[in-house]
Amino acid sequence: MSAGGLRGLRGLTDLIARVGYGARFFLRLCGLALVGLRRPRLIVDQIHFIGNHSLSIILVSGLLIGFVLGLQGYYTLRRYGSEEALGLLVTLSLVRELGPVVTALLFAGRAGTSLTAEVGLMKAGEQIDAMEMMAVDPVARVLAPRFAAALLCMPLLAALFSALGVLGGYVVGVEMIGVDAGAFWSQMQGGVDWLLDVGNGVLKSVVFGFTVAFVALYVGYHAEATPEGVSRATTSTVVVASLAVLGLDFILTALMFSSN
Amino acid sequence: MVQDTLRLEGVRFGYRERLILDDVSLRVRPGRIVALVGGSGSGKTTLLRLIGGMIQPERGAVVFEGKPLASLDRDGLYAVRRRIGMLYQFGALFTDLSVFDNVAFPLREHTHLDETAIRDLVLLKLNAVGLRGVSHYRTAQLSGGMARRVALARAIALDPPLIMYDEPFAGLDPISLSTVAQLIRRLSETLGCASIVVSHDIKDTFAIADDVYLLARGRIAAEGTPAAMRVSTDPNVRQFLDGDIDGPVAFHHATRRTLAEDLEVSQ
Numbered sequence: 001m002s003a004g005g006l007r008g009l010r011g012l013t014d015l016i017a018r019v020g021y022g023a024r025f026f027l028r029l030c031g032l033a034l035v036g037l038r039r040p041r042l043i044v045d046q047i048h049f050i051g052n053h054s055l056s057i058i059l060v061s062g063l064l065i066g067f068v069l070g071l072q073g074y075y076t077l078r079r080y081g082s083e084e085a086l087g088l089l090v091t092l093s094l095v096r097e098l099g100p101v102v103t104a105l106l107f108a109g110r111a112g113t114s115l116t117a118e119v120g121l122m123k124a125g126e127q128i129d130a131m132e133m134m135a136v137d138p139v140a141r142v143l144a145p146r147f148a149a150a151l152l153c154m155p156l157l158a159a160l161f162s163a164l165g166v167l168g169g170y171v172v173g174v175e176m177i178g179v180d181a182g183a184f185w186s187q188m189q190g191g192v193d194w195l196l197d198v199g200n201g202v203l204k205s206v207v208f209g210f211t212v213a214f215v216a217l218y219v220g221y222h223a224e225a226t227p228e229g230v231s232r233a234t235t236s237t238v239v240v241a242s243l244a245v246l247g248l249d250f251i252l253t254a255l256m257f258s259s260n
Numbered sequence: 261m262v263q264d265t266l267r268l269e270g271v272r273f274g275y276r277e278r279l280i281l282d283d284v285s286l287r288v289r290p291g292r293i294v295a296l297v298g299g300s301g302s303g304k305t306t307l308l309r310l311i312g313g314m315i316q317p318e319r320g321a322v323v324f325e326g327k328p329l330a331s332l333d334r335d336g337l338y339a340v341r342r343r344i345g346m347l348y349q350f351g352a353l354f355t356d357l358s359v360f361d362n363v364a365f366p367l368r369e370h371t372h373l374d375e376t377a378i379r380d381l382v383l384l385k386l387n388a389v390g391l392r393g394v395s396h397y398r399t400a401q402l403s404g405g406m407a408r409r410v411a412l413a414r415a416i417a418l419d420p421p422l423i424m425y426d427e428p429f430a431g432l433d434p435i436s437l438s439t440v441a442q443l444i445r446r447l448s449e450t451l452g453c454a455s456i457v458v459s460h461d462i463k464d465t466f467a468i469a470d471d472v473y474l475l476a477r478g479r480i481a482a483e484g485t486p487a488a489m490r491v492s493t494d495p496n497v498r499q500f501l502d503g504d505i506d507g508p509v510a511f512h513h514a515t516r517r518t519l520a521e522d523l524e525v526s527q
Binding site: 118127131132134 | 312314337338339341342344346348349350352353354355356365366369370
């Protein structure tokens, strides 16, 4: 076999090994996160750190996106004389797509980077090594509680994002433009399917929670233990997690809504 | 006869083609302070990682309290690590925890003691290093010397029979340095534990050590008591103790080409 062929083969086997390692790491993290429920205090601390600190950016973004949806939706619907469907349009846009996706992107930028940097700096400061030397598994003690907390936070944050978005749409559409309030709410109630729309939106946010949390923790844990390494890892988290969320969103949307 | 706390038998370790340690043998007995000295890159810290089972030797054996580490599974290895305290070069304190919680960490992870007992033990350990008064501090509020002492309190939290110190004197002012050195000596005497001090600080290490091993180019180049090492005529020992620029450890890093060839100068 030629030298180029050998290099290609080695690259392929390296890739397969890395994917296999990543999959095993993911399964281990999931298992340890379940076991970690026995020490809820560790998870609660992380929910405060990850979830609480992400609240402001999520709520403000949700409200602003709701404002924009209210405006854009109204101008589009007015062409067809369907302004009363504004509530339905805003809500479906949020619970099906924008809520889970934008929350996941913001979550990757706010909480994901901080998770990567925190774990990476612990590694650079020999804290991960010290934990191993103290016979404490750092994946169980450091990563798993953060993983569990991120999984719990993501759907809740996405729900709050959507709720604030609907409120934003209402403020612009009803209070500022003058769409009928009764039509706004009744169209929404009548047109939104709990299982198909809300349920699938929640499912998306759960999947994105797994994705962002895993990427952030995996990248941080395997960061080069130098300031440059941590900096590169933090950037990688945003890029990889965002692309993964957008890619998965397309696949999930195709699977969930293709029959409608 | 007293069993060795730790024994290394012909240990060899390398990263790919680069050999770090070759045929390293040493023994550490209870109550003794063993100094591992040698220049930067001589493999001292790698040796500590081998002793802790963080990496495995290519050849030879690391035997802790009569048990070869290679024969242990993960649980067995963790059981061994619970009996080894380690002080890292810059302390490696957990930055998200307070001083108190750092020292309490191994107790909370490995014992079923209630919080009252843990509190008492933590304060006793902090008192042993003279820092009971800073138990409520964040780690960011500590000086380098204080961080090292808090880390020492954490390392002795479970009363381990072996404590390893990785460059405990690096970057400390003379008072902090002397304090840490005296603490190592005092803990060894009061706890009766074996200690391994990795350092290239000759004066302070020799002042507290019972036995000295000199590592050079991955091998044990010389061993003996501090007094014997001081009068040794071994060229490795002399170069290290006298700080000679050239000797067995060459000033110039090995290269395949001559300077003239690198500068493309015709001779």
